Amino acid sequence: MSYTDIGKETGLSTSAAQQRVRRLEQRGAIKGYHARVAPEAIGLELTAFISIKPFEPNQPDDHPERLREIDEIVSCYSVAGDANYLLKVQVANTAALEVLLARIRAVGGVSTQSTIVLSTPYEDRPPAI
Amino acid sequence: MSYTDIGKETGLSTSAAQQRVRRLEQRGAIKGYHARVAPEAIGLELTAFISIKPFEPNQPDDHPERLREIDEIVSCYSVAGDANYLLKVQVANTAALEVLLARIRAVGGVSTQSTIVLSTPYEDRPPAI
DNA sequence: TCTGAAATTGTTTGTGG
DNA sequence: CCACAAACAATTTCAGA
Numbered sequence: 456m457s458y459t460d461i462g463k464e465t466g467l468s469t470s471a472a473q474q475r476v477r478r479l480e481q482r483g484a485i486k487g488y489h490a491r492v493a494p495e496a497i498g499l500e501l502t503a504f505i506s507i508k509p510f511e512p513n514q515p516d517d518h519p520e521r522l523r524e525i526d527e528i529v530s531c532y533s534v535a536g537d538a539n540y541l542l543k544v545q546v547a548n549t550a551a552l553e554v555l556l557a558r559i560r561a562v563g564g565v566s567t568q569s570t571i572v573l574s575t576p577y578e579d580r581p582p583a584i
Numbered sequence: 585m586s587y588t589d590i591g592k593e594t595g596l597s598t599s600a601a602q603q604r605v606r607r608l609e610q611r612g613a614i615k616g617y618h619a620r621v622a623p624e625a626i627g628l629e630l631t632a633f634i635s636i637k638p639f640e641p642n643q644p645d646d647h648p649e650r651l652r653e654i655d656e657i658v659s660c661y662s663v664a665g666d667a668n669y670l671l672k673v674q675v676a677n678t679a680a681l682e683v684l685l686a687r688i689r690a691v692g693g694v695s696t697q698s699t700i701v702l703s704t705p706y707e708d709r710p711p712a713i
Numbered sequence: 714t715c716t717g718a719a720a721t722t723g724t725t726t727g728t729g730g
Numbered sequence: 731c732c733a734c735a736a737a738c739a740a741t742t743t744c745a746g747a
Contacts, residue, residue, distance in 0.1 A: 457723055471732050473724075478731095484625035489618055489708070496613035497711060504663070504670060519705035526712035534633070535700040541633060545711060571664040576648035579618070579708070582626060582674060583655035586740055600715050602741075607714095 491579075499545040501552060502572040506538035507565040518563050525562065527555050538568070620708075628674040630681060631701040635667035636694040647692050654691065656684050667697070 462472035479485045494502065507518070518540055519531050530543040542559070546552050556567050591601035608614045623631065636647065647669055648660050659672040671688070675681050685696050 458725095459723055468733050469724075470726085470734080474731075479625075482625065484622050486620040486622055489620060489710075491615040491618060492711065493613050493615055494711065496608075496611070497713065499711060502661075504661075523706065526709075529709050529711065530707040531705045532631075532633075532707075533702040533705065535702055538699075541699065541701075570667075570670065572670075573662040573664055576660045576662065577652065578659040578661075580655075580658050581618075582621065582623065582628060582658065584626065588740060597716050598741075599717080599743085603714075 494545050498547050501546050501548055502575070503544050503546070503552060504570045504572070505542045505544055505556070505559065506568040506570075507540045507542065507559065507563060508538050508568075509563070509565050511564065514564060518565065521562050522559065525555070525558060527551075528559075539565075623674050627676050630675050630677055631704070632673050632675070632681060633699045633701070634671040634673055634685070634688065635697040635699075636669045636671065636688065636692060637667050637697075638692070638694050640693065643693060647694065650691050651688065654684070654687060656680075657688075668694075 458473040458476070459469045461467075461476070462469045465472060465475075467475070476485070494500075509516075509518070516539075519533070522528055522531060522540075522542070527544045527546050528542050529545055532541045533539070534541050544552070544555060546555055552569070556569065559565065559567055587602040587605070588598045590596075590605070591598045594601060594604075596604070605614070623629075638645075638647070645668075648662070651657055651660060651669075651671070656673045656675050657671050658674055661670045662668070663670050673681070673684060675684055681698070685698065688694065688696055
């Protein structure tokens, strides 16, 4: 959608719409723009959530950084509860998940608990304003 | 990024770049385009994951549709494991989460188990190609 | 599937309120 | 924070390969 269109929808001129968006970007309210790619379209048929817990409770807690190099991890959340982190991963199949789990355990020094996603009725819906 | 820029990066003409993107869109490989909005910027300070399980195992399984009306639910995953669905929600604070949980239980006829997100080191990283 | 060119449309920047 | 206008840049469409 163009600034011209945004202007029409909001009853503003093109340049006013552009200025508003620029302000939202500068404040950090808009973090970026992205194309939503269908994972199946690039061979990633399997999505899973993985909870991780360190084996040794008093280790340095730099798991997010250590795990960042693993491309299959699309999201990393630090959580309160039984686990320390919750990861969302995308892989080709269960064999690839098995390999990935071993890698996560090795890199992170953690135990894992996986939840396979069967389907995604909806995801990343825009917040209601 | 413009088609002209994509063309430069891929060594294609503007119209060839545009045609390729159009094809990806038509095949469904690109599902759409979105601005990433910082939830805190609109007063949503608390993110949580909620696992839900029906009280009565042999109920009609239309939870995603029944829960769709709840705007605080940003994502809904059908999962294999202890729970039936995993929801990602965004609310203002713990009080709002409490209200939301009651609503989810009522609408869904389900029990809930919540995991609060403390921070998000990264989210929705692009898949490595 | 790609290139190249022409017509249309959108963006950017400055001036001014 | 907005409108308007002029200069600039991107998009769209089409012919040809």
